[in-house]
Amino acid sequence: MKRILIIGAGRSSSSLTGYLLEHASEYHWKITVGDLDIEAAQQRIGGNVNLVEFDIQQEEKSSIAIQQADLVISMLPAKFHILVAKLCLKHRKNLLTPSYVKEEMKSLEPEIKQQGLFFLNEMGLDPGIDHMSAMREIDAIKEAGFELLGFESFTGGLVAPESDNNPWHYKLTWNPRNVVLAGQEGTVKFRQEGKYKYIPYNRVFRRTELIEIEGFGTFEGYANRDSLKYIDRYQLQDIPTIYRGTLRRPGFCRAWNVFVQLGMTDDSYEMDGLKHMTRRDFTNSFLYYHPTDSVETKLYHDQNIPQDSDIIGKLKWLGIFDNVPIGMEHGTPAQVLEHILKDKWKLSPNDKDMIVMWHKFTYRNQQTPDIVEKHLSLVVTGEDPINTAMAKTVGLPLGIAAKFIPTIPEIYNPVLGELEQLGIQFSSK
């Protein structure tokens, strides 16, 4: 009997839990889900799973739950993984997460190894499926004796075309806080044609490029975090171009950039006097004072937005000019913006989301010497607002990996193989 503890029954946990439950008898798994709010978790996940109250901030109680598991899967917001990891280390348990490895997590490596434990991070969609699918292709290109000249990779969690009914062409399919803070994880770094390139937060949403995916239309991509660290990880020391990005529908970034420029995504301070402010006041607090100009006029003027721009429709649709109380007593600008977006960008009961991943590999056949461009794309559509494509693509790799841990260190082939059987399959061009 292998006891698996899933911590966090949030948006991305449903498919993971479903997968594990489905295979529980076959693999002799005993599944427990821990969450702050048992009732909400039950509603989301259903009744046929062992649910326990779990609060990672309470170390003693958390320790007991973790001690009773053989494998822990953390689906908490990324910043909490390190707390889970420390307890796993203390109680000698293996750990899976779908999130980026941060410095603090990395620093545990020697101890993890020493204890003979297996911690596998970045085993979701992005990071996760992106790594595995890229590495499989890169290995194949190298094996064929080709020289890799460029690797670009984009992923986006979007709304399916049939449910796309707002001017942003976007709805929330994962933690809305991450959407508001996107781009603030550090300066964007990448390499292009052999040159190092850096983009500060205030430029990220203007330095976009358009990407066409056959059958799914046009997307825009903005650069995502530090692509340079993948040079070593993917063993691509000499690659002239490496770039990772995020996909949105065209027009999203230019409008989102207004929030970035005005400081509405700032999470570094609590706003004063929030209790008595309307959404309109909130917007106005980022604009210059003028005795007579309207908030709208000031914003368009300040941000140089022409009267006939589609940005105006997007902003108005979100209600940032409405004389409606914000309904928060305390909060950072980012938290207020999240509060506004959460309502507006919510998936309706019949909505479907869509995951899009797109890789571009450029390589040279040293014999001929033709330069070849190969595109790989993955598009997954969700079933409903609970069983989303996001939950599937984040959760299933973790569930599949749970089967192989800790026995198989080389994990991409079995995981990708089974994902394909589950309908998560790349197309290549």
Place this chain on the structure above:
Amino acid sequence: MKRILIIGAGRSSSSLTGYLLEHASEYHWKITVGDLDIEAAQQRIGGNVNLVEFDIQQEEKSSIAIQQADLVISMLPAKFHILVAKLCLKHRKNLLTPSYVKEEMKSLEPEIKQQGLFFLNEMGLDPGIDHMSAMREIDAIKEAGFELLGFESFTGGLVAPESDNNPWHYKLTWNPRNVVLAGQEGTVKFRQEGKYKYIPYNRVFRRTELIEIEGFGTFEGYANRDSLKYIDRYQLQDIPTIYRGTLRRPGFCRAWNVFVQLGMTDDSYEMDGLKHMTRRDFTNSFLYYHPTDSVETKLYHDQNIPQDSDIIGKLKWLGIFDNVPIGMEHGTPAQVLEHILKDKWKLSPNDKDMIVMWHKFTYRNQQTPDIVEKHLSLVVTGEDPINTAMAKTVGLPLGIAAKFIPTIPEIYNPVLGELEQLGIQFSSK
């Protein structure tokens, strides 16, 4: 005999040391200056002072020097004051600094009080003279029974008109690192006509205003840090407008904003491949890739700078397009930019600097009820690149305060009084 230890013999220490030495016999002071580099300190300060090697990072040696003092004046870069403060607390010594009080320093307050010690921060120019001169005026306005409607205050460390011979109309008169990082201390906050206003870093250098000071011409002011915290400190709870800013000559901010926008002032990461880069490569790493466009063309296009803009002359004059090696092996963008500026904005042997401070008080006579605007300005010109106006205005308040510590808690009258005798005098309009 009162033993005074000055830590740090940097740019702003010369006037302080001179002042203390001049009054040493009268006040029975024994002056010691501690610095990392004794030789450089000797050159700057002269021979007739007791010099000791001092490295705040070496706790044991630092403790010995501090134990031998009755009063410590820290002239180190601001981030080191907290280390000095902790040693002063440990060894029960009084402390003076010219820098802003940060959270960590504030948290020591109960212990400072309990020990009966006297720590006085913000006793330089800005913060320092600005507080004292503002409070004196505010107290007078309140005492006269007027209602204060607005307080705006601007300070700038500039170059004197007779030494102003570069297109930026700026030279370095204090720690160049602070100039590069200006505006990055947190979101700008202020109140205007009763409304809270916030400005993120990427907008600070575009939201400027012009200020005319009779006899000295036009300046531009950009907002400085959190003005809201002065509402409580100055006891101005109901004031509709409070705003603090920094002065430059017109045109500076718009050109500086190019560096901000491109990410050249980013201090959060070390650049890759710096060793082999020229200044032109440095600039290019913040611009999009293009197979044929020049770095200049890309920058002007990216930043929307017209061909005939004066920004172009400013940027070219700094040499950021030059094919000259940077000459650094490691560094953040901010450190590289500082390295470039340090050469170009250096005071020449015959150069004089200039300090400008400008306060605007708006108040209403509740009887009449006229609204009155009162301007106070202070302009101080330096003597040479060592005895700068900056060194005077930062150092002299500390030196004067040294006389009153720890006997007089209300300090502004004696300090301002004596500053006036020393020629640092406000004009009012």
